Amino acid sequence: MTDPAQGNTLSQAPALAPQLEARIAIVESAAPKSDFDASGWFWMILLGVAIPLILLAVGWWA
């Protein structure tokens, strides 16, 4: 998603290498509008928060 700054005055962009310019143009139009989906958040919360919390509880009180 490309949403540069409303409220930020951007001057004319300095010239990028033509290959980079073309590459950025493609990526700008093709980049996904969001990052992690519901499944990704589920696994992150399960593996990165819930299970560690259980392990912490086990270790602290066992």
Added chain:
Amino acid sequence: MTTHANTQADESAWPLLPEERTWGAARLTLTLATTAAATWCYLIGESVAGYLGFIKGGLALSAGCMIGMVLVLLAAGPTCVRFGIDSVAATKPQFGSRGWVVPAALQAVSIIGWNSLLIIFFAKSAVQLCVALGILDLGSHNAALVPVLTVLACAIIFTVLRRGATGVSLVSNILVAHVLIGLWMLYLLVSRRWPELMAAQPANASSNHLWNYTTGVELGIGATLSWWPYIGAMIRMAPNARTIVLPVMLGMAAPVPLLSLIGLAGSLVLKSSDPTEWLRIVGGPAYAIVSLTFVTAANFGTTTAGIYASAIGLRNFAALQKHTWTTLLLITIAPVALVGIFIPELFFAKFGNFLALIGVAFAPLCGIQIVDYFVLRRGRIDIRAIYVDAPGHAYYFWRGINPAAMTALAVGCFTYIAFLNPLTYDSIAPYPYLTASLPSASAAALAYFLGSLLVIRAGRGAYPRR
């Protein structure tokens, strides 16, 4: 887009195009697992063995690795995987179009340091393997072979990486089997020495059991936070964020505590974390040969991935953008080779302290990136501005530097050291309840948020309006 550009895409810091991001979940998992499964796991396990027994050590490491990994994933993951860029390029929205050199320096020092350690380990284990196979005799003269083998390993890595990320993936496919061999080594030790393992007491344990457990968790968090430099270069090869979560959490975070159990068990029972030493005792020469092969190969795989990530990071420097991939590889490998040739023993002796200080910076770095992406920018990144360094542009801030990020990084580092001195392990009262990394990341995130309010008020940084 030219064919040449497509071919060289994975050798630049430029964003990758959708058709170039071909790594699926399985390939990414294999690559990440191989990257994570190196000798450092034994050292991590050995560190935890100073404070915890086998069961609690394993639980603490697992919790810590999962927590650290989710921090890294949330920090670098969204920007890297959406635009196909590496970890360093993803810091420009926070640190500025010139300030990114600070995370780049952290990345370079961290990866070069780790790789130097691994390449020396590689050379030493290769010498021992030759001895075990009868190719070499026992003797002090074998030490002279370490620099030679270091150079040889660097030459092989250079050759493999001339193929770009394809070379990393190729090595990973071959070496992932060695993760299973590592678990087999663990099974041998656990099955043959279980009573001793359960009875073993950690050597440096505090009388405060909570402190011991939290230190085990902290070591796990710290270990996985140091994956930050690696992760961007790997996940940018995947097509979208949906593909990366399970590979990162299971492929990179899970093997570390599993393989660290080898070092943990070895340290507790046999006072040595290195399986190349204790497998001779437990299983005899044949097992030693297998383990040496594993260690040699695993270190080679991880070093290859690390050199690749470093070389990609160098591409962000304008002065290096026009150099060939071969030149970048040489610049990246040279320091590693020099350390391995001239000061291998000294580097081994001082490496732990050196790396501990480097690791202090990655927790606040993650905190800054997370609050920037999810809270301040709400997912809005200007990919074009990441490649522009000129006044008035989105990430130019002031002279290319965002003072809010620099200040927040310093706040986070001081917070970490205040909670836990990484050299002496002196800590303050809240540490056993909070760890050091989590307060450090939180303090940096808060400092960055507050500082950014001033930056936004000044009209810099291209933050979206609320």
